[in-house]
Amino acid sequence: MATKEEVLGRIENEISKLKNKKFNFFFFTVDSKNVPSGSVVYSYELALALHKLGYNVTMLYQLENEMNPKQKAKLIEKGSYDPMADNVFCGVGDWMGQEYADLPHLNIAKKDAWAASPADILFIPEAFAGLMSQTYVYKIPCQRYVLMYNFDYVTDMIPWGSSWLNFGIRDCITTTDLQAKLIQDVMPFVRTTVLNPYIPEYFRKPVKPKKLVVNVISKRQSDVKKLMKTFYWKYPVYKFVAFKDCRGLAREHYAEQLKDGAITVWIDTETPFGFGALEAMRCDNIVIGKIPENTQEWMVNESDELRDNVIWFDNMSDAPDILADVVGSWMQDEVPQLLYDEMEKTNNMYTKKEWDVNVENLANKMVETRITELEAFKTSIINNKEKKDEEK
Amino acid sequence: MKDITVIIPLLENQLDSDELKNAVKSVDQCQEYYDGKLKILYVVPTPKEERHCNYTMFPTNRPISQQYIENDTGCYDYCSQINFGVKHVDTEYFSILEYDDYYTKKWFKMFNDYYVTNEDVSVFLPINIIHNAKTNEREFVNDIIWSSGFANELGMIDFDSLQQSGSFNLTGGIFKTSDWLGYKPSIKVAFNYEYLLRATNKEQKIFVVPKEGYHHEIFKDGSLSSYYLDNITNDDNMKWFELAKREYAFDEDRNKGIINIEEEKME
Numbered sequence: 001m002a003t004k005e006e007v008l009g010r011i012e013n014e015i016s017k018l019k020n021k022k023f024n025f026f027f028f029t030v031d032s033k034n035v036p037s038g039s040v041v042y043s044y045e046l047a048l049a050l051h052k053l054g055y056n057v058t059m060l061y062q063l064e065n066e067m068n069p070k071q072k073a074k075l076i077e078k079g080s081y082d083p084m085a086d087n088v089f090c091g092v093g094d095w096m097g098q099e100y101a102d103l104p105h106l107n108i109a110k111k112d113a114w115a116a117s118p119a120d121i122l123f124i125p126e127a128f129a130g131l132m133s134q135t136y137v138y139k140i141p142c143q144r145y146v147l148m149y150n151f152d153y154v155t156d157m158i159p160w161g162s163s164w165l166n167f168g169i170r171d172c173i174t175t176t177d178l179q180a181k182l183i184q185d186v187m188p189f190v191r192t193t194v195l196n197p198y199i200p201e202y203f204r205k206p207v208k209p210k211k212l213v214v215n216v217i218s219k220r221q222s223d224v225k226k227l228m229k230t231f232y233w234k235y236p237v238y239k240f241v242a243f244k245d246c247r248g249l250a251r252e253h254y255a256e257q258l259k260d261g262a263i264t265v266w267i268d269t270e271t272p273f274g275f276g277a278l279e280a281m282r283c284d285n286i287v288i289g290k291i292p293e294n295t296q297e298w299m300v301n302e303s304d305e306l307r308d309n310v311i312w313f314d315n316m317s318d319a320p321d322i323l324a325d326v327v328g329s330w331m332q333d334e335v336p337q338l339l340y341d342e343m344e345k346t347n348n349m350y351t352k353k354e355w356d357v358n359v360e361n362l363a364n365k366m367v368e369t370r371i372t373e374l375e376a377f378k379t380s381i382i383n384n385k386e387k388k389d390e391e392k
Numbered sequence: 393m394k395d396i397t398v399i400i401p402l403l404e405n406q407l408d409s410d411e412l413k414n415a416v417k418s419v420d421q422c423q424e425y426y427d428g429k430l431k432i433l434y435v436v437p438t439p440k441e442e443r444h445c446n447y448t449m450f451p452t453n454r455p456i457s458q459q460y461i462e463n464d465t466g467c468y469d470y471c472s473q474i475n476f477g478v479k480h481v482d483t484e485y486f487s488i489l490e491y492d493d494y495y496t497k498k499w500f501k502m503f504n505d506y507y508v509t510n511e512d513v514s515v516f517l518p519i520n521i522i523h524n525a526k527t528n529e530r531e532f533v534n535d536i537i538w539s540s541g542f543a544n545e546l547g548m549i550d551f552d553s554l555q556q557s558g559s560f561n562l563t564g565g566i567f568k569t570s571d572w573l574g575y576k577p578s579i580k581v582a583f584n585y586e587y588l589l590r591a592t593n594k595e596q597k598i599f600v601v602p603k604e605g606y607h608h609e610i611f612k613d614g615s616l617s618s619y620y621l622d623n624i625t626n627d628d629n630m631k632w633f634e635l636a637k638r639e640y641a642f643d644e645d646r647n648k649g650i651i652n653i654e655e656e657k658m659e
Contacts, residue, residue: 207509208509209505209506209508209509210602211538211546211547211602212538212547212602213546237531237532239539240532240535240536240537240538240539241538242538242539242540242546243540262602331519331602331603331604332496332498332603332604333498333501333502333603
């Protein structure tokens with residue numbers, strides 16, 4: 001058993017690691033298998049920003065029997081390599097970019113593959129209740145934060161009767177005030193920090209003038225089909241209007257597609273943030289949006305009324321009529337200036353500059369909090385020791 | 393922004409018409425949204441009686457130069473009038489406005505929005521709104537080029553896309569004067585189509601701006617389209633298009649009528 005002096009020395013060492021950026025930010029992640037997802041984007045963006053601030057960052061994943069580099073090279077040589085195979089970690093390179101794929105990754109499936117120290121900080125996605133539980137049971141010594149992109153995912157895998165309290169989780173980083181409120185409503189013990197996502201700079205006003213192309217952003221193909229078919233049936237005069245389905249595209253390719261088009265129909269009522277609409281607006285698209293279940297800060301004004309930055313609709317059957325109106329106005333250059341003004345205001349929100357500042361502040365705050373905790377622990381040990389010495 | 397000459401081909405009986413007044417008014421409105429200078433060039437047949445200096449200069453709210461020129465070639469058909477007019481254009485671009493049609497008020501501004509990144513385009517066409525005077529129906533023309541999968545590049549009329557459709561309208565279009573190839577007056581009905589085939593065959597770029605730019609009246613009593621409707625059978629109509637497909641390869645107008653085609657086939 002370690003002596004108190006040794007323990008104090010270790011704590012001092014951990015504090016020094018924190019002060020000198022010698023600790024690790026660990027992010028538990030899932031393999032997206034090339035399917036773009038907002039939550040994966042959120043965690044990789046945070047990881048990359050921390051990495052650029054000079055912190056050690058490691059992305060953790062769990063994959064049994066992963067193909068080793070030699071096997072992979074052989075298969076590539078034979079031409080039979082399948083990046084979508086079950087034993088391959090596909091990552092985000094193809095759809096987010098090489099910069100993200102190049103972040104250090106570690107497969108923790110093997111025993112003892114990963115170790116954490118008290119100075120380290122681990123981010124666990126909100127859906128991974130199992131991981132919250134395991135890291136608690138095995139007393140992983142690092143500080144744990146839940147990275148909550150969407151409150152809806154929290155209930156997906158958490159066992160009946162459990163809450164984060166059962167896993168010793170008290171800290172949560174989330175995307176918006178609304179998400180923070182949702183989690184605090186049901187788990188009031190959770191300390192939340194809001195870190196708004198940002199819209200990358202490659203979502204920007206295009207240099208070339210717009211094509212008459214309608215982009216459709218929806219998770220469900222049925223929505224896309226429904227919109228297109230009903231539009232053509234009701235408005236055969238607009239049979240020449242081309243639609244583009246934005247599902248499953250690599251991020252920069254998706255941005256290029258948005259830039260090409262003039263109008264975006266956005267159908268994602270369960271969205272926790274509204275990336276699709278914001279990205280489309282940045283690309284100077286007029287957005288026709290189905291009102292989501294939870295309205296976000298950028299969607300409403302001070303009186304909590306929907307802003308005019310998007311042309312809103314409530315019922316799917318109204319979408320073709322609204323789209324026809326917008327196409328008509330756009331073809332006549334008669335889109336109301338108010339819409340463009342509101343879009344401009346919205347486009348000034350969630351910038352990369354703001355994000356960088358917020359991430360730096362967040363990192364500093366997490367480090368300071370951890371140092372304070374370790375200092376307090378150290379003081380309590382010293383006080384205990386002094387008390388015992390006095391008793392002696 | 394480019395200065396643009398608007399050519400209005402006229403016949404004697406159209407000179408003081410309300411329709412012409414309306415057409416000029418639309419140019420005047422366009423000037424409000426367009427910083428380049430617009431000027432109007434009326435092409436009239438040489439009058440039987442001297443009426444020089446009696447031509448009407450329509451009042452406009454913005455300073456727009458108006459000039460009449462008399463076509464003394466003896467050929468007063470639509471194509472010859474345009475060809476004559478273009479010879480007198482002194483601006484880098486020109487447009488064609490029929491006396492009973494009109495521009496939408498932002499057409500020249502819309503052109504400029506697309507021109508700035510497409511300077512190599514020879515002809516910018518609007519999406520035209522066609523008013524059918526007989527049925528009172530409205531429809532678009534030139535719009536098909538924006539249909540997914542129709543052309544090699546959305547919005548760009550190329551030789552391949554012209555093999556699929558010939559129904560394009562050049563009125564309201566804005567032409568680069570130096571790239572103008574001239575209409576062939578001997579080709580009836582399909583003279584626009586022949587022009588497009590010839591231009592794309594010479595690898596000129598023809599772009600349809602995806603905006604409503606021009607209102608075009610068809611089948612109005614006394615109009616060219618009405619004459620064609622009444623006097624040209626569907627069969628002959630197709631023959632004119634067939635002729636266009638044979639003639640585009642030649643720069644000059646070879647005056648081959650559709651009767652010649654039949655004769656050639658007989659031989």
